[in-house]
Amino acid sequence: MFRRIAFMLLASASLAVVAAEDGKVKSLLKQADVYRLAMESGRVETEVRTFKAGVPDKTRLYAVYLKPGHRSLVLxxxxxxxxQKMLMLGDDYWLMxxxxxxxxxITAMQKLLGEASTGDVATMTWGEDYDGQQVGEETVDGVPCLKLDLLGQRKGVSYPRIVLYLAKKDHHPVQAELYVASDKLAKLARFKLGEVDGRKQVTVMTLIDHLQKERSTEVHYLSRTDKxxxxxxxxxxxLVRADLTQ
Amino acid sequence: MKLPRPSSPYCQRRLLYCLAALALPASAADDAADFGWTTRLVGEGHELRRGSPFAAGLELTNFGRDRYRVEQELRGRAGPVSLLLTATESGQEGAKPAGRFVANEAFADFSAGGERFTAGKKVLSGDVGYAFRPIDVLQRENRMQMMPPQLEGIPMLSWDNFSPDGAWSVVIANPGHQRRGEAREDGSVALKLYRRVAAADFHGVLRNSKRYGLEAGAAASVVPSDALELHASLLVQRRGERRVPLADNASLRDLLTADSALATETIASPRKVLLGGTWTTEGGFSVLGEFWWDGTAPAATDWQRLKRQAAQRAALLGLSSVPAAAVAGATAASTRMFDQGNLAQHGMLTRLAWSDPGGRWSASADLLKSMGDGGWTLTTAVGWQGEKLRVDAGLRRYGGPADSAYRLLPERAAAFVGLSLAY
Structure with missing residues (x-):
């Protein structure tokens, strides 16, 4: 009897720890999101520069409108x-x-084709889409980091698994390993912070392609407005209407 | 909305530059204005089919003559007004260059009393298919063309309503027109419906026109997995039309009269159906397959009859009582059978495509097969996209049994190269 009670107490304690861990990871992701998009709805002007073997290849400009409920519109x-316009509503995508x-x-696979994956451009937050656990601590580029192993919580995320490194000190994103559905490491993302309107924000995300070794992409966040x-x-x-505010 | 043709392509280009000059300062002054310019050069080469049954009339047709096309395109919007203007110079073998200036689109999107409206000239494509689009009843776009020019819109007025998961539009196309030359020029009123349910889109259309009466159609596109998309489309018309050759017992006079070389046949309650799907892989490969039935396309027996009549006309050449010009004229007129949007009544398209994950290169191979008569076209193409420049090149070949539509085409093969510079 005593052993059964002890086992139940231990099991309850373990569940409580896991729940607390879950809550902690969600909280960490929300703090990290603030460095990428500190508003629920808004417009982000993005410039994507692609490089081949370190040499500038192409530059592309996008205006991304984001709304709660996993809604984004890329012009x-x-x-x-x-x-061209791409609309993403949760796990559903349209191209015009x-x-x-x-x-x-279009399908999720078709969304991933093309120059810079528009999923990379239009996904600005992790908190709503991912959950997981802290799996350790590591130092990345001299920054002591918490290492989180995250799994996508819905079908349509561009990367079903992300290993995310957040600075221990203020939880800003430092690095992310982005895995595709086959669990291959597709890209390594590094985040550069800058001062925007008196606040620390991610100004550049560099994506190093692991499937095509010589390719890399810089995503520059030119402006964020609450429009x-x-x-x-x-x-x-x-989408067929042209009265979109550019 | 075709404007009067200026005297030369140079005048047209100047006119377009002037329009651009009017538009571009607006871009600088008004933050919402956004215009872009594209120059497009398309070169074509054609191999005519020697020994074609239509050889006697080919001199009078455009088959195999297109050589090049230079397009200047201005596209953009200022406030509620959207514009797509093109000036085109095209060259044909044995002819002087011809120029054309077209306002492909010029429309305004606006709201009034909480409702949304569009008025002007606008492209109104619809449907979910690739090779064939049964419910594209307004734009009636010709599919599977090599490097086609920009679509030209239709004069229209629409009232649009949007809800979180749906939309409806009432569209008056070509207001004031009755029946015109082509079906897309007819005056018509249409109700378009859209509904999104989970991973599926449903489209509906109801159109009324003098030519076809009531047309009712529905289409769906479903994405059951990350890689697979399935689509289907169905149209039922009160009346349909198709061009067919003369009856087999036609008189010699009719056989040699260009105006009666083809007849328009009215069909009661024809149907058009399409089924298809696309599979895309992580590596950038995709396979598209489509099957269709088009109750308004000519049947295999129509193509066989066309061939027989071309042979009958050719046999009359050289007879002193039959003017060669009459044979040539009637033979040339009979090739208008090929102008119909869909040559395959029962068709199938298989398309294998690849896109470089970096976005630079793309390649495709399309095999379109007419299941009714066994004719086919095979098109292979490659594309390269740079910062501003895009290059496309491809080859198309026609084949099949001797009396199939695609084999009867007076062309055996065609090649194209396209350069497009956007700035």
Whole structure:
């Protein structure tokens, strides 16, 4: 009897520790998110620079509108892509090419194709999409970090698994290992902080491609504003309309 | 909204530059204005089919003559007004360069009383398919063209309503028109519906026009997994039309009269159906497969009859009582059978494509097969995308049994190269 009670107490204590751990990881992710996007809805101007063997290859501009509920709308602003739009509603994606004026439903795989994955551009937070546990501590580029092993909590995340390194001191993101569905390491992301409106923010995310070794990408966050769009704009049928605030 | 043709392509380019000059300062002054310019050069080479049944009339047709096309395109918007203007110079073998200036799109999106409207000239493509789009009843886009020019919109007025998971639009296309030359030029009123349910999109359309009466269609696109997309589309028309050759017992006079070389056949309650799907891999490969039935496309027996009549006309050449010009004219007129959007009544498309994960290179191979008569076209293409420059090149070949539509085409093969510079 005593052993059974002891076992139950131990099991309850273990569950409590796991729950506390879960809550702690969620809290850490939310703190890290603030360094990437400190608002629920807004518009982020993004410049994506791709490099091949360290040599600048292409530059692309995007305007990304974000809304709660995993809603994002990406407007392609570079001359060669002008007029393209991509809408992401949770795990569902649509692409509109200006030549056809027809929103096209695409798969998660199709979303990942193309120059810089628009998923990389449009995903600005981890807190809502990932959960996991702290698996240790490591020093990355001289910064003591907490190491978190995270799993995607919904089907449509670009990377089902992320190993994230957050600074021990203030929990800002330092590095992330991004794994694709086959659990291959696809990209290594490094985060550079800068002063934006008197606040520390991620200004550059560098993605080093592990599947194509010679490729790397810099995602520069040019501006973040709280400019928002009405819900109509996040309807796939609305993509054919041109009255989008650029 | 075609503007009067200026006297030369140079005038047209100047006109476009002037329009751009008017638009671009707006871009500088107004933060919302956004315009882009694209120059496109397309070169083509064609191999005519020697011994074609239509050889007697080919001199009078455009088959195999296209050589190049230079397009200047201005696309963008200022406030509620969107514009797509193109000036094109095109060259054909044995002809002087021809110029064309078109306002492909010029429309305004606006809200009034809490409702949303669009008015002007706009591209109104619809449907979920790739090779064939049954419910594309407004734009009626010709599919599977090599390096096609920009689509030209339709004069329209629409009232649009959006809810969190759906939308409806009432569209008046070509207001004031009755029946015109092509079906897309007809006056019509249409109701378009859209509904999103979980991982599926559902589309509906109801259109009424003088030519076809009521047309009702539905389409769906479903994404059951990260890699797979499935789609289907169905259209039922009150009336349909197709171009067919003369009846087999046609008189010699009709056989030699260009205006009666083809007849328009009315079909009661035709149906159009498409089923398809796309599988995409992590490595950038994708396979698309589509099957369709088009109740308004010519049947295999129509193509066989066209071939027989071309042979009958060719046999009359050299007879002193039959003017060669009449044979040539009627033979050339009969090749308008190939102008119909869909040559395969029962068709299948298999498309294998690859995109470089870095976004630089792409390649594709399309095999379109007519299941009814066994004819086919095979198109292979590669593309390269730079910072501003895009290069495309490809080859197309037509084949099949001697009396199949694609084999009857007076062309055996075609090659194209396209350069596109955006700035």
């Amino acid at each position: 392609f602003r570079t001359a060669s892509e002008r007029g 090419m200006p030549s056809s004026q027809r929103p096209l439903r 928002t769009l009405s819900d109509d704009y996040f309807n796939p049928a609305f």
